[in-house]
Amino acid sequence: MGDPVLQWQVYGDSEVPEAFVQAVKQQAPGIEGRYLPQLLWQRGIREVERLAGYLFAASYQPTSAIAFGKEMQWAVQRLVQAIERDETIAIWGDFDADGVTSTAVLWDGLGQFFPQHEKLFYYIPNRLTESHGLSKTGIDQLKHVHLIVTCDTGSTNLDEIQYAQSLGIDVIVTDHHTLPELRLPVIAIVNPRSLDQNHPFASLSGVAVAYKLVEALYEALPDVPEKPIEQLLDLVAIGLIADLVELKGDCRYLAQKGIEQLQKQSTKEATRPGITRLLELCKRSGDRPTDISFGLGPRINAVSRIQGDAHFCVELLTSQDVQRCRELAEQTELANTRRKALQKDVLQQAKAKLSQLDLSTTGVIVLWDEQWSAGVLGLVAGQIAQEYGKPTILLTIDGEFARGSARSTNQIDLYQLVKDQEHLLHRFGGHPFAAGLSLAIDNLELFAQAINQRLLQSSEPPIPTIQADLCVTVSELNLELYKEIRLIEPCGMGNPIPKLLIRNCWFQAGRNTKLQDFRGRKVEYIRTPFTIWDETVEKGFPGIWWGHYAYELPSGRCDAIVELENNVQQKRYEVRLIAVRACEQVNVAAQSQWLLDWRSDRTTEDALPPAHGNVLELKTAPANWIEFQTWFRRAIHQQRPLAIAYPPPTLMPAAEIWQTLVGIAKYLSRTGKTATRQQLYDRLHIGDVALKAGIQALEQFGFQVTYADQRFRMTLKDSDQSVNAAIEQFFTAVREEQFYRQYFAQVPFSTLQAVVAQWDIPTRN
Template identity: 55%
Template sequence: MALQARWQQVALMDLPADFLVAVGRYCGQSAGEKVAQLLWRRGIRDRASLDRFIDPRTYQPCDPFAFGVEMKRAVARLDRARQDGERVTIWGDFDADGITSTSVLWDGLGQFFPPEQLDYYIPNRDRESHGLNIANLDRLATEGTTLIVTCDTGSTNLTEIAHAHTLGLEIIVTDHHTLPPERPDVVAIINPRYFAADHPLYHLSGVAVAYKLVEALYQRFPDLPQTPLTDLLDLVAIGLIADLVALQGDCRYLAQVGIEQLRKQDHPQTATRPGVAELLKLCKRSGDRPTDISFGIGPRINAVSRIQGDARFCVELLTSRDRPRCQALAEQTELANTRRKELQKTMVAAVEKRLEQVDLSTTHVIVLDDPQWSAGVLGLVAGQVAQDYGRPTILLTLGDDGMARGSARSTHGIDLYQLVYSQRELLHRFGGHPFAAGLSLAADNLPLFREGINQALRRQLPDPTQLRPTIAVDLSVTVAELGETLFKELKLLEPCGMGNPAPLLLIEDCWFQTVRNANIKDRSGKQVKYIKTQFMICDRTSSQGFPGVWWGHYSDELQGDRRYDAIAELDYNTYQNRYEIRLIDLRPSQAHSPNTAQTPAILDWRTDPDPNADRIDCVRVDHCPLVWDDIQQRFHRAVHQAQPLALAYHAPAAPSPEDHLKRLIGMAQHLHTTGHTVTLADFQAALQVSDRQLTLSLAALTAMGFSQEHTPQGIRITAYQSPTDAAAADVVVTQLCDAIAETHFRHTYFERVPLTTVQQKLAESET
């Protein structure tokens, strides 16, 4: 079960009258008071910045040659390749940003190079992962390529770049990922990370960097192109918004003008990309909003490599003018996206089940692995888990080659790249940025990696309660205020994304009626194992209600006789031609909670169990907690079900740190003598320890001289020799003993904490 999120709401401010007037001029039907509050909080506080934010025609984008000598070198080298008839290969990536980057270069460079001089390559997600690889560098050199232009990749591929030099290949890197310590030995590297963090170009995604390269060529050789540069902007918007970069500076500008171009694809008279038009049709959207990308086009492009591995045809889908061919390719993306939804739902459930066994009181970074998990959806699930549990999350799948490969996602503004980089000595490959990363490492290194990365974040944030999920509420509204007028007012904030989130609305003391749910269906009418609940939301201002949807939830989670506080986004459903809300989070109404008669009774059965306990309907806490969240989650369920909460636990009989150490060594000696393999689950059960304590126990065995072999089947002790560094071994053993002692202390505390303290803590959790 995901952790209950804190809700934070900022009080309304008294805004200057001239600012309210300036905002109101953009709002038409309303005075704009609500969106003015949001603009002010987001740093838009004068007429000039307001105009630049809302109207892209008043924004002055950066010149592509702001990249300086690197851009000049890239343009000069491409011009020489064009004149000398060299073969140029675009090396892209398989996600939406990489696919659109490749498409922009394919269309853009195609204005300067004849088809026989230009091709592109997209790595296979399943076989090759991100970045350059030696096998295909060898192949390209053999086939006659002399110049490679990367997009959305390449900055840290130092080994592969060095190998390319031995083959006579030259490389231009266009990328936006984290930079290596030293400049790579390439013709040019166009990467906005070289700018200061407040530079208008700093947040460009891969597709926007690729666009800037094409824009520079259009400036330098204006007589060669046959199509307008603006024809590329719809692809730029798709990649920018799908990649979740901060929509600030030139990023926001390019997203705005890109959406204007994307809107043209919804009309036969103005459509220039039949593939994009087909994608919009399949996701039942018109292309005039960023959500048409983030919930429509983007997931479909991303789904192809997640499900099939090979996403090369997506470039053809986005750039071909052959309508029947594009229609067939778009159908393939739709099928892949349907399968992706099923896999994602199944894996989220599996991860949540595993997390029931994780000690979140001592876990700062969630690191889980399973050989059965599909690599293609690890990043999506990691992102959902990170959001629901408030902790950076790393999910990995284990291969037959003894390697663990997976994806990492961040939360709470934690720099994930630096966090994972702190464990670089344990990694095989790693790349990404502060919000998301991909990595691989030997499976044998997983216990050390799990403990090491937790220690790294623990040093930054000693108190794990700081990692509780938090939802920032933007505005409080009534149901009567929902609809077209408010939607158009809030739409001034678009495009929303990182750094400029979609407004979250708080609707208090509401109820739901006409609640129903069903599995969604694919194009053939087959049901997909992915749930959405539809409803009408009501409050004292509107008994008729307003339509809404809650993705991934069942109708029985909305009880018709209960009052709630809800957080939602206001949306427009193009397919049904109606305004609706998208439910984000829910809790019992504060007007009917802790301080009222509806607060559940708390039954204390720790020392005096009720003989009739089995016949009493209640929510039980059967396992001794380690943190208050363990009780609070059950309390929230009791509130939701209108049942008492029963404290029915005892502190487990746990061995002392010294006894645990003796048992651990005895088990290791037995495994070494017999040569047996034991699953980690059985090993953990025999020791009666948490996930973190298991990690520390394995690290302690290593420090004490017990060599281990980890396989998908379990763990085996392969050798023993006296530790060469006794002092270092003592440090690891002390860490283990301290963790055992800490757990014992916490269990004892929660067994003895007074009921009045429990009641006070639970009341605080509801505020």
């Protein structure tokens, strides 16, 4: 009963307008445009005028901090007043990655105006003994300050704010969590939840709001800061991507700019030795959002999950003491190692409890156990929510109370679901995708029943689904696909990492291994390396299945959903396996009827099915599977059968083709004439990939090659004979194309039929 049954969905292969495809290629001239236009179109990025700003941060016009309105003005006025009066300020943060980086941004940013440790202090609650938000106990430790500035917290802490005011302490709230119906009695509350949902700031996380406050103060007092505000953006990127917020508008822009800054931390331009050491420990370079979501973010979160107290994380992120930062980074790494083992244990125990439930009648998964570590409950809840397709709440028992974390899925507003049971709760807070809560243990059973009933009353039970963005073959898992996927990064809520469906594939599993920490000790967390194969390749493609054993991989043909990654450590591309299932029964005749074999003597019209009229002929053996699929898609779109009518290929030695190409280039240079792409294809008997490699070799050989009005112009500038590496790359491309041309000339027709039957290409009635 407990096994999840996820419904697989694939985005329809909707026709992307050619004008949009060309616009995308114009904005990103280094790509071929096979995948990116489709991904953008599916994600609602369809206005040509938005493309440049979406793809490239340099083309986006960021929104000024003053767009927050009067609340931001009031916050800045109070901070300027504190500077003029030489007052003492305390930053009140939170213990997760967004809260820690928010605190670090204010610590560094406000530290340009207030002496740190003299007039500026920070406080972060203990995850294991305190909860999110302000507390009277913590405020008692800050009686000496005149002003508290919260970050990533505080929007619902009315009682605590009134207590601070009774002590003569003013409060500025910066946060992104759900607002109460009535405005808090504070100096200012800067929170994007007060803005329209289409506002460029609508999805900012806590760290981004904190950054905007610093930005506004920099603009008010531009002569004071000694460090450029851009140096804070790496911290902003870490908090944004580690938190569950939608990366759109200024949120996406800040993440893009932040990753540019983060990359510097693994170079000689590094300004944060703590981040530099963390990147070393997680074997990442900081140039990808996944370096945060799978590297830095979990490590920063692990400190409070394991130790409770996250204060030293701010020091780790902001200190310039290299030796101290190395020590703190290694403590962080050890905490993360312990976190992985705890997470694995709790996940196994939670799944054992799930096996006793009837999931067909369960809308929200609610589980609890007095032995569970509170620090990893949010992580495990997120795993279960994703795997089972249902909102998940996990709690641990602490005295008379149960407290824990909730994670949502399938766009269900979990915050509202929990809030509807507020009468049963002791405390709660969060946003639609994640929440924290506590309640009396006597209310647990009633809470679980009530929240399930509430979901079922408000909507149909959600169907657990996993969405694939593109249907590809193993041969398409290459640099071109990777380049185009990278352009939609950073990924997150509302813009997930593209998931790739590979049909009719099979696996060759390696030996599952346990991870090792930086000291070489085994970690109780497993991964299984594998290679994935299909009919389009003669060599398997590498991949990793995290948290699974080798025996769990199916032995026969199957369908798989994967994500394409760049493994910087091993200098290769690989896939991360997301889901796998046995192959569905495919109606081969339905799609393969559009394919005809005219490679032998069947070249007469009577070989055609009478209902189909004219035919599209493929007269040259394809140089790869992508080219063959492109022809097949064209045939389907035109409602014409595709006849493979090519003769055995003409295979010239690669060196001879190179000499011919050089001769053509010299002729064009001498005469001033031009050549079309098709003329070069026909003369050299090569395809697009080899031609591109040949052009690159010519450019190193001394030719200037330009392409305009669909024609090549070549001019010899300065001959350079030391181009062996480029020529060898050309030879390799030619030989690979020739291999495939021979393959397509000889492959059994039944194999081609089986392959095209697996492609997700809709036919029109």
